[in-house]
Amino acid sequence: MSTVRQMEKSITVRLRRWLRLQRPLSGIALYGSTNALKLPFKNLVEEYKVAIVRSSMEFNFSKNPKVAGAAIEVYTGRKWKAKNELSLAEERLKTKTLLGTVAKGRAGLGFYPSSSDNTTRKDALLQEVRSGEEEIRVARMVGMCQQGAWTKWESILHRKIKWLEIWHHNISFLINAVYDTLPSPANLKLWNKANSPLCTLCGKTGSLKHVLSGCQKALADGRYRWRHDEILREIVDIINVAIQTAKPTSHRRAIVFVKEGTKPPKGYTTKFNVLSGAIDWGLKADLASRLIFPGHIAYTQLRQDIVCYSNKLKKVIMWQSTVPWEELAEEAYERKKLKYEELVEACRANGWKASCSPGEVGTRGFVARSLCKALSDMGLAGLNKRNALRTITNTAERTAKWLWLKRNSPWLQSKDIGR
Ligand SMILES: [Zn+2]
Known part of the structure; x- marks a missing residue:
């Protein structure tokens, strides 16, 4: 041994x-x-x-x-x-x-x-x-x-890295970020390689968590907003496809009970999702301009990320995406859920079927179960869902890497930074 x-x-x-x-x-x-x-x-x-x-x-x-x-x-x-x-x-x-x-x-x-x-x-x-x-x-x-x-x-989907990814991608950033062993000012001080553990932007302790999600100066610069929008753009693309493939009918079959030990008959699984039953889905996203919540549904001052609504079904689906530090993902979910509770109630009072799905993507590209479930509700399954999750993960990882690389430099607003 x-x-x-x-x-x-x-x-x-x-x-x-x-x-x-x-x-x-x-x-x-x-x-x-x-x-x-x-x-x-x-x-x-x-x-x-x-x-x-x-x-x-x-x-x-x-x-x-x-x-x-x-x-x-x-x-x-x-x-x-x-x-x-x-x-x-x-x-x-x-x-x-x-x-x-x-x-x-x-x-x-x-x-x-x-x-x-x-x-x-x-x-x-x-x-x-x-x-x-x-x-x-x-x-x-x-x-x-x-x-x-x-x-x-908590409630974070684990990731499995394959050999192929190791050959083709540089995964050292990801591994070091997950285990917090990147040379952040705080770590450099801990390893006796620097004199100051402070963030060069704001002067507070510069841990990785601070650089990726807690720096007030970075927030004011719009760095986190940029990351949020990059991820949101991917989610909007995914939802757009889901809306276009929505089925116009939603005749649900009666529940067929299956005897214990026998398999359900083929073709039994229902392919219906929250979008089924209408093709007049409207999509609004808080990207290029500020999203204004459709006034005929309800009035609100709250800022939404994505709103999908169908006038035919009188149904509205709200999406809220957050990019929290992975340890705080569960907390972010609860917070968002609570924040939009009132709006959901207001929509229901006006006769609309309303739901709000907060979805979190961690700062290091780990997707929370809530986002995964929200995608399933939209009818994504199998390979489509896996691809969607991979796109979101890769975007989160890419933007995190860019924020990390730019931790000491001024932030320039440019259209294709970090791509
Ligand atoms: Zn700072």
Whole structure:
């Protein structure tokens, strides 16, 4: 085990250098399998343990009674024994079976499927060896105040980076931003590489959070507004397409109940969404000029991002997009929801069907579940939805990178900056 650990250490050093990541970045960021940003790298210690436990199981669970009864032990040195790891995995599997599937966040029961349905006992045990390793990594990450901040992200969709993206894109900014290891003034001071931890624009502590979402000077410059509009533009494009493909009818079929254990008949799933039933959808967005809320629906002083309305259906859908620091996404959602409650009520009082969907995209390109759900409500599904989410993510990431690069320079209003 000591040799394997030594090898893993040198792999980590080389990976970090190759990806141009900062030295303080923990190896857990590279290998964690439940991280908010999952990278395609495998941890050598974990793979070694799994391989040894697998071969140990081959002997001990053998169909040949002579082999199974011979109590064969795979030699692994003194530090770590496959036998102990296996009994630990068995214990964990037992506890897991007792516990069942647990609900997380706002997602309902059964949203996360249980994984132990179609796996053999051997596979389940190996999976437990892996989750044992992952548990240790997560526990260590939770203890890290700065790099482990992602463990507190709520209702944020996790991202998985594929090898192809690593080959074709420079992802060092993204990784360093997620784990807050970019050379921000505060970090440079922490690493003893600068004298002052202050933001060059406003003179407050210049952490990454400050640069990307909390600087008053940057806000006054219109930097955050620019980012917000860039993302909003993408969302408007997506909604535009959804409106154009809206179905003119919305005859809902009666609910067909399906017997337990049988599959629903083909073509049963309804393709209707909030836009179905009308093709006269009007779209207003707060982009080039200030959005004025349609007066025949309700009167309001509140500023909307996007308003879709159909006079035929007497239906209005409001969109509010925010770009919060990922830890504060849930808070931003609640705040926006509350803010527009009154307006929604006012529309309903005038006889309109109204809804407001706040959708958050994190400053580092992580999409919140609320935005994902709002897209589904508009009828986006499968590949279309994935593409839409990817576009939004990429825009958020690109704009964040630009704001970061320009953190010390004056802000020039130009049409195609940062593209
Ligand atoms: Zn500042």
